[in-house]
Amino acid sequence: MILGDDAVLRLEQLHRTYGTGSEAVRALDGVDTVFARGTFTAVMGPSGSGKSTLLQCAAGLDRPDSGRVVLDGVDLGGLTETQLTVLRRDRLGFVFQAFNLIGSLTAEQNVGLPLRLAGRRPDGSAVRAALEQVGLGHRTGHLPAQLSGGQQQRVAIARALITRPKVLFADEPTGALDSSSSRDVLALLRSLVDREGQSTVMVTHDPVAAAHADRVLFLADGRIVGDLAAPSAQQIAELMTSLEAEPTA
Numbered sequence: 001m002i003l004g005d006d007a008v009l010r011l012e013q014l015h016r017t018y019g020t021g022s023e024a025v026r027a028l029d030g031v032d033t034v035f036a037r038g039t040f041t042a043v044m045g046p047s048g049s050g051k052s053t054l055l056q057c058a059a060g061l062d063r064p065d066s067g068r069v070v071l072d073g074v075d076l077g078g079l080t081e082t083q084l085t086v087l088r089r090d091r092l093g094f095v096f097q098a099f100n101l102i103g104s105l106t107a108e109q110n111v112g113l114p115l116r117l118a119g120r121r122p123d124g125s126a127v128r129a130a131l132e133q134v135g136l137g138h139r140t141g142h143l144p145a146q147l148s149g150g151q152q153q154r155v156a157i158a159r160a161l162i163t164r165p166k167v168l169f170a171d172e173p174t175g176a177l178d179s180s181s182s183r184d185v186l187a188l189l190r191s192l193v194d195r196e197g198q199s200t201v202m203v204t205h206d207p208v209a210a211a212h213a214d215r216v217l218f219l220a221d222g223r224i225v226g227d228l229a230a231p232s233a234q235q236i237a238e239l240m241t242s243l244e245a246e247p248t249a
């Protein structure tokens with residue numbers, strides 16, 4: 001059990017249903033877990049098991065119907081929409097499968113954007129340091145189209161880190177990458193946890209990606225059905241195969 005300050009994120013009895021009546025889908029059905037500060041957790045599960053819904057509720061992008069999300073000691077349920085927006089901007093980092101960089105801005109300008117949006121003038125040396133941290137100190141003036149997919153994702157990671165987020169949320173960050181770029185991005189995420197203590201939560205379908213995490217949570221039908229410490233890709237693949245073959249009712 002994780003007590004006090006060691007927990008960066010707590011999910012308590014989260015329920016989230018979409019639709020009503022016979023159309024109702026229970027996307028989250030009593031999810032209860034704690035994420036330790038400075039650790040890397042992967043979330044896996046069959047398609048439709050609730051992974052994205054879990055990430056969206058945990059990151060304050062969606063509200064659960066019941067239950068609590070406590071992020072770095074803040075109960076998200078007690079915040080207004082404006083307060084949630086500010087919390088997401090100042091305390092959380094997001095990385096998506098599609099990179100979501102702005103095509104007309106250089107790498108350096110993309111990384112500085114979250115600070116501009118927060119009304120702060122980006123400090124050039126901090127932005128360059130963030131790009132150096134992801135191995136792109138020599139590409140600061142390049143546009144996204146002049147970078148490979150793996151490099152674009154590394155710019156997106158630098159952009160997510162520029163506000164020094166409490167938690168980095170990554171939704172299929174390697175989903176659009178070839179295996180060599182995927183390895184680079186996963187090694188980067190791993191080293192950010194090891195060197196900087198960056199708390200990270202990543203949704204993935206890929207057992208090899210999940211094997212980079214300290215812990216792998218498995219969802220099925222909106223419930224946590226597995227929780228493994230540092231499993232191998234093979235152990236993860238076996239559990240995924242059994243979940244896909246025998247859906248829980």
Ligand SMILES: Nc1ncnc2c1ncn2[C@@H]1O[C@H](COP(=O)(O)OP(=O)(O)OP(=O)(O)O)[C@@H](O)[C@H]1O
Pocket residue numbers: 018019025026027045046047048049050051052053054
């Ligand atoms: N906005 C929505 N309206 C209605 N149903 C939804 C909505 N979002 C998700 N669902 C349903 O909730 C369930 C969980 O969806 P979710 O996207 O969280 O699963 P997932 O594990 O991320 O799936 P995938 O791996 O396919 O991305 C699914 O049955 C899905 O169809």
